[in-house]
Amino acid sequence: MYNFPPTSGFPFASKNCIRGEGVKIAMIVLPYLTDKVANRFWSKVQIAPPNECWEWMAGLKDNRVFRNRYGAFRVNSHINIRSHQVAYIFANQCDIPDGMVVCHTCDNPKCCNPSHLWLGTNTDNMRDAALKSRLKIPNNSGEKHGMSMLLEDDVRKIKFAPQYWGIGRDLALRFGVSPQTVAMIRSGKRWSHVI
Numbered sequence: 277m278y279n280f281p282p283t284s285g286f287p288f289a290s291k292n293c294i295r296g297e298g299v300k301i302a303m304i305v306l307p308y309l310t311d312k313v314a315n316r317f318w319s320k321v322q323i324a325p326p327n328e329c330w331e332w333m334a335g336l337k338d339n340r341v342f343r344n345r346y347g348a349f350r351v352n353s354h355i356n357i358r359s360h361q362v363a364y365i366f367a368n369q370c371d372i373p374d375g376m377v378v379c380h381t382c383d384n385p386k387c388c389n390p391s392h393l394w395l396g397t398n399t400d401n402m403r404d405a406a407l408k409s410r411l412k413i414p415n416n417s418g419e420k421h422g423m424s425m426l427l428e429d430d431v432r433k434i435k436f437a438p439q440y441w442g443i444g445r446d447l448a449l450r451f452g453v454s455p456q457t458v459a460m461i462r463s464g465k466r467w468s469h470v471i
């Protein structure tokens with residue numbers, strides 16, 4: 277449907293990247309995104325109309341770190357990166373500043389449509405997740421507690437998600453709670469009544 281990589285610019289980039297002097301970059305990726313690498317990348321993305329999700333089609337099953345959530349892509353043999361981050365960097369021609377994360381407006385971790393990606397801080401991302409999907413239900417235990425942003429079903433997902441390095445952070449981002457809350461849920465110190 278579209279030609280990738282495009283010869284000039286990217287039609288659906290979110291255009292909110294931060295450039296310039298003094299911007300610290302955690303991982304330099306852009307210089308390695310040559311035409312060849314970009315072609316390899318976009319050949320693994322299910323390109324759809326501009327307003328739909330463009331799902332990553334490869335690199336999920338055999339990747340333990342991002343287990344079935346985010347796509348994984350390797351650039352230049354030494355950079356392992358999430359596919360939506362590559363889509364963002366390529367589309368905006370801009371690396372991700374230190375301390376920033378690429379968030380989805382669509383909440384679909386596999387989506388690589390640059391128009392569904394925006395750059396925010398971890399706090400932005402957690403607030404966004406909280407606003408989008410959490411309910412507050414008054415009562416006094418678990419999800420009925422007035423302060424709770426989690427539903428019992430979420431707690432079950434947090435508690436029984438398979439262990440891997442970084443899962444605490446991933447779950448915290450996904451459910452809009454702190455990594456400490458995730459740790460307490462997984463160790464049974466909180467929400468122990470949910471089984």
Ligand SMILES: [Zn+2]
Nearest residue numbers: 329382387392
């Ligand atoms: Zn999407």
